[in-house]
Amino acid sequence: MIRVSPSVVRYVRGFVALAAACMLGFAAAPAQAEHFDIVYPRAAKSDDPRPVFAKAVLDLAMREAHADYTIRESSDVMQRERAMRELANGNAVNLGWFSMSAKDEARLRPIRIPIYRGLIGYRVLLIRKDRQPEFDKIETLAQLKALTGGQGLGWVDTGILRDAGLDVETATYDSLFRMTEAGRIDYFPRGVVEAWTELQAQRAGNPDLAVENHLLLVYRSDTIFYTSKRDERLARTIEAGLRAAYRDGSYMRLFDSQHCVKQVFERALLAHRTIIYLDNRYLSEADRDIPSEYWMPR
Incomplete structure (x- = not known):
């Protein structure tokens, strides 16, 4: 039989107690938030x-x-x-x-x-300001089809407009402002929460642009x-x-x-615009089922 000295026993017991305390400490410590x-x-x-x-x-x-x-x-x-x-x-x-x-x-x-x-699906048009009289005469989708719009590369909105039979050119975001200014496209649809803020940002380089004040394209999107x-x-x-x-x-x-939201109600004058409704076939069923509390009332 092997005899162990009391000092060794005390050492081992102390080590075990310390190890146990450390383990309990780790277990009790709260997990770090991700x-x-x-x-x-x-x-x-x-x-x-x-x-x-x-x-x-x-x-x-x-x-x-x-x-x-x-x-x-x-x-x-x-x-x-x-x-x-x-x-x-x-x-x-x-x-x-x-x-x-x-x-x-x-x-x-x-x-x-x-x-x-849902305000992204309420679209006003950026145009050359001198063309407003031409747009004042448009009352239907069929009349708008005679003109050419512009949208971004890969944007869902491009497909929505083309599905409606509209002629649409695609380019990069910044190029579309220049193309509208130069008359290479007739209009550039923008969400009502985007249009005036973007127009202000583009004012120096494209001074002849304006938000068209007669038409409103509407489709379910955001x-x-x-x-x-x-x-x-x-x-x-x-x-x-x-x-x-x-x-x-x-x-x-x-x-x-938000300033961009306030401008919708102060400047867009939605109730006075001619509305052209478009379908959006790119929504999933789950998108269509998003509760009404998350949308602007129509």
Whole structure:
């Protein structure tokens, strides 16, 4: 029989007690909250007004979800198609906001709460200001078909307009303003929450542009957030935050405070416009079932 000295026994007992205490300490320590480093596609121009409200909504959603997060833009400028590829592959960006499209749902994870409450589907036209009398005479879709519109490369809106029988040229976002100014296209449809802000940003380079004041194209559409299909935790966090923001009223307070939204009601004069309704076949059934509380009343 091997005899162990009392000092060794005391040492072993002390070591076991220390190890047990350490294990209990690890078990009792709270898990670190996940940090979300959100990277969205960089716009071609630093003064592009389009990301401003979407970023504000994203920031609100993450705060409402009590998340630990940062929001930053990608190092590279990305047009829509590249941004969607990078997002789907989980490479340079992990979040984007694009028009609702059933096709895009095959490769991305949609967050089905419209950012602009459907106002992206209310489209006014940017035109040369000296052509307003010509547009004043248009009352029907058939008359509008005689003119040529412009839309961005890969935009869902391009398909919607072409499906309606409209002639549409495609180009990059910045080029479309110059093409309208130069008369290479007759009009450039923009969401009512975009038009005046964009016009102001383009004023120096395209001084002859104006928002057409007679027509309004309307179809069910809006911009929503997308993540990679592999980034379900981020998607669920944003979704939960947006729902919470609606419940406590903070989303509507943000929405109503935005300059671009105020201009819709102060300058667009929607009730006085001739409305041309268009169908949007690019929505999924789930898009069509988005609750009415997330849309502007029609």
